[in-house]
Amino acid sequence: MTSIAVVGAAGRTGRIVVEQALAAGHHVTAIARRPGALRPAGPGLTFRAADVLTPGSLQGLLDGHDAVISALGAVGRGPTTVYSAGTAEIVSALRPGARLLVISSAGLGVPAGAGPGARLAARLLHRLMRHTYTDMARMEDLLAAGSLTWTSVRPTRLTDRPATGRPRVCVDATAKVGAQTSRADLAAFLLDAIADPRTFRTVVAVSS
Template sequence: MSSIAIFGAGGRAGRAITTEARSRGHQVTAVVRDPGRYPDLAGDGIQVAAGDVRDVRVTSSIARDHQAIVVAVTPASGPEALADLGQLDGRFFVDGVDALLQGVERQRVERQEAELQGLEGQGVEGTGVSRLVLIGLFANLVDEQGRMVLDDPEAFPSQLRPFALAHTAGLERLRAADTTADWLMLTPPALLDVTGPRTGRYRVGGETLVPGADRLSYADLAVAVIDEIETPRHHRTRVSVFD
């Protein structure tokens, strides 16, 4: 059993991941920006915390007490929500990656210093984060010609392109980061089914779209996430996951 923090726990992916984590006996901290909006999140083995993944003070604090962090945040959950959002912050995902990695690194350094000074047991102990799993976006997968989905106007709506570019910038930041963190970005397909059953089965791909592999249930996305926390198979990379 481990302690897992889930940023964006109030969303569809975050809720599914929380459910899967608890079903396997993990303790969960559900991190949301406004806990008052999610009175139903707290439960047995689940504590709710207020926090923004873009705030390094928050990520550092979370990193102190958890072995794994999942990031399932988004500024908007769909086209209508994006339209209501108005001006999209193009740095949303980049800032999130920066704060996440800085927070984890800060705690790693503090633990090392504590060990050298013999300060264990004085508020700086803990195993620290050993795994980061982030949820990606299918729009920056590529087709057989090597073109990203977001660059194909027939496959991806032009009005969602700024959101896709912001997501892609976050992925690029991860790839370029000078970090020791063991991160993974799991990228689900275009069609995620909120009512789909948990089958416990999924396939893992790479950067290229697999024809016909365009569906997955949120429940099975959650299975893939917790599998990669319990038994990491992919490290410091991005993979796709589909049914």
């Protein structure tokens, strides 16, 4: 049994992380700007309201947890600091060496074996998502420069399909994975990776 804080718990992925963590018997603190949007509290679940873009909003809320999972996400394709500023706020509330997992995107990297078509598609996607990817890159740079035991999980295009139970994973995100990732598979991987030392202080590509 693990004590987990989920930041961004009211989002589409965060909700599934909370549900799966509770089903696995973990204690969960669900943190969101509007935690009332989540299901009623039950055994093992605690709600906390916080806006990660407000300095100091997480102080004391993350204490005593074995791991923190950030399911923060930006809305739209415009300029954003949700990933970098939100993660900086999380980092400021954690002790050195604490376990933190964040959600990034497989679109940040191009696998070494990608063909010309895949590379062209990646360039077009980078242009389309440039603001989001720029902020995700800032987030990953922040983590790499710090002292936390972090993992940046890079899923491919997220879907609401059921879990396959067989996620494809590439530690260091150097090889191609699948084109789509169900949020249920992503949530399961995040929970499994908490205690997996192969994922410590690195990026991991994942798909269904």
